[in-house]
Amino acid sequence: xxxxxxxxxxxxxxxxxxxxxxxxxxxxxxxxxxxxxxxxxxxxxxxxxxxxxxxxxxxxxxxxxxxxxxxxxxxxxxxxxxxxxxxxxxxxxxxxxxxxxxxxxxxxxxxxxxxxxxxxxxxxxxxxxxxxxxxxxxxxxxxxxxxxxxxxxxxxxxxxxxxxxxxxxxxxxxxxxxxxxxxxxxxxxxxxxxxxxxxxxxxxxxxxxxxxxxxxxxxxxxxxxxxxxxxxxxxxxxxxxxxxxxxxxxxxxxxxxxxxxxxxxxxxxxxxxxxxxxxxxxxxxxx
Numbered sequence: 001x002x003x004x005x006x007x008x009x010x011x012x013x014x015x016x017x018x019x020x021x022x023x024x025x026x027x028x029x030x031x032x033x034x035x036x037x038x039x040x041x042x043x044x045x046x047x048x049x050x051x052x053x054x055x056x057x058x059x060x061x062x063x064x065x066x067x068x069x070x071x072x073x074x075x076x077x078x079x080x081x082x083x084x085x086x087x088x089x090x091x092x093x094x095x096x097x098x099x100x101x102x103x104x105x106x107x108x109x110x111x112x113x114x115x116x117x118x119x120x121x122x123x124x125x126x127x128x129x130x131x132x133x134x135x136x137x138x139x140x141x142x143x144x145x146x147x148x149x150x151x152x153x154x155x156x157x158x159x160x161x162x163x164x165x166x167x168x169x170x171x172x173x174x175x176x177x178x179x180x181x182x183x184x185x186x187x188x189x190x191x192x193x194x195x196x197x198x199x200x201x202x203x204x205x206x207x208x209x210x211x212x213x214x215x216x217x218x219x220x221x222x223x224x225x226x227x228x229x230x231x232x233x234x235x236x237x238x239x240x241x242x243x244x245x246x247x248x249x250x251x252x253x254x255x256x257x258x259x260x261x262x263x264x265x266x267x268x269x270x271x272x273x274x275x276x277x278x279x280x281x282x283x284x285x286x287x
Contacts, residue, residue, distance in 0.1 A: 006179040008170070012054050019057050027068040028061065029185050030089075032077040033165055033178055052085065059087045068203075070189050072096050072142045072181075074210040075225065083217045093198060094206040095188050099145045100137050101235055102197040113137065120228060121281050135257060135273045137230040146184050149191050154183045201235075209234050212251075224249035229274050232257045248275035 009015045022028065052059075061067050062081065069089060071077060073096040081087040103112070116138035117126050126133055140148060143157065157180045158173040165174060192198050209231075218225040225231075233253050240254035247269035255263055262270035271279060 006175065006182075008175055010050070010170075012050065015050060015054060015058075022061060025061075025067060027070060029182055029189070030062070030069045030071050030074075030077065031178070031181055031185065032080055033162075033174070055085075059085065062087055062089045065091050067091060068093055070095065070185065071206075071210070072145070072185050072188070073139070074206070075212055078210040079213040079217050082214060089210065090207075091203065092206045092210055093189075093202055094209055095185065095192060096139060096142075096145070097205055097209055097230075097235060098192050098197050098202055099140050099148075099188075100230055101199070101202070102149075102192070102195070105195075105197065110134065117229075117277075121277060122284055125280060125284065132259065132273065133277065135232060135236065136277050139228045139230050141228075142181060142184055142188070146188055149188065149195075151184070151187045151191055154187060155180055157181070157184075205235050205237070208237065224275055224278065227274075227278055229277060232272050232274050244270060246270065246272040246275055248272075248279070 007014060007018060009018050059081075062069060069092045071092055071094050074089070074092055074094050078089050081089055114126050114130065114133055117133060117136060120138065121133075146154075158177050160171070160173050160177055164171055189198075212231060213225060231249065231251070233251065238254060240256070242255045243252050244255050244258055244263065245252050246258070248271050251272070253272050257272050258270045259273070259276060262276075
């Protein structure tokens with residue numbers, strides 16, 4: 001995909017043209033790029049060489065409940081917008097969640113769910129402690145998701161250094177990278193729509209997912225928010241009168257999402273199934 005195939009809006013004139021194209025849209029594809037995007041003290045640049053006043057119409061679209069935003073793992077996008085621009089993105093469909101949910105529809109069972117956790121977690125650990133991983137789901141990245149759903153290759157995604165997002169003029173390969181991801185996201189969304197993988201619960205689940213960092217921005221490499229494991233209580237949320245705060249992710253979760261043995265003695269404070277898995281991996285690689 002060439003740079004000429006997209007409009008790179010880095011001045012108010014180009015932004016005005018883009019807004020004219022968007023004004024009647026009821027759905028937009030959205031993605032942010034940046035070095036340590038959404039993390040505490042990030043390098044979030046350009047937001048296209050425009051100030052907050054010029055970007056306000058874009059922010060209005062993101063905050064609009066009348067316009068659906070299609071994203072793929074919108075957690076850090078939301079974090080960057082909310083904590084740095086005070087923009088709360090609403091009405092979101094997250095295709096990463098739709099991908100996880102589609103697995104059951106496609107006939108995947110417990111065995112395939114556990115297989116996906118390897119080799120991120122050691123096979124002996126996963127199958128030796130099978131009951132500990134029944135609530136734990138591995139996430140796909142956008143490229144792997146597209147391959148898994150037999151979406152034809154859309155050009156070549158360049159390899160790049162994410163620290164260079166701060167450079168101006170923006171390198172051509174970074175523009176190519178962004179445009180490529182948007183093309184893949186569109187193809188994924190269209191395939192999921194065709195297959196019926198976008199159900200009526202997805203918006204509510206997406207809202208829970210992208211707002212995980214609403215209370216504060218995560219520190220760089222914070223495992224609970226940056227791992228390839230789906231946080232608990234997103235697609236499997238069930239209200240419970242009995243809940244416990246996880247010592248690692250600090251989320252208040254139903255007690256069935258914790259190892260029963262850890263709840264008998266709350267010292268040390270228990271970890272949820274996902275945070276337990278992350279701690280187990282860290283210990284395995286440390287030893």
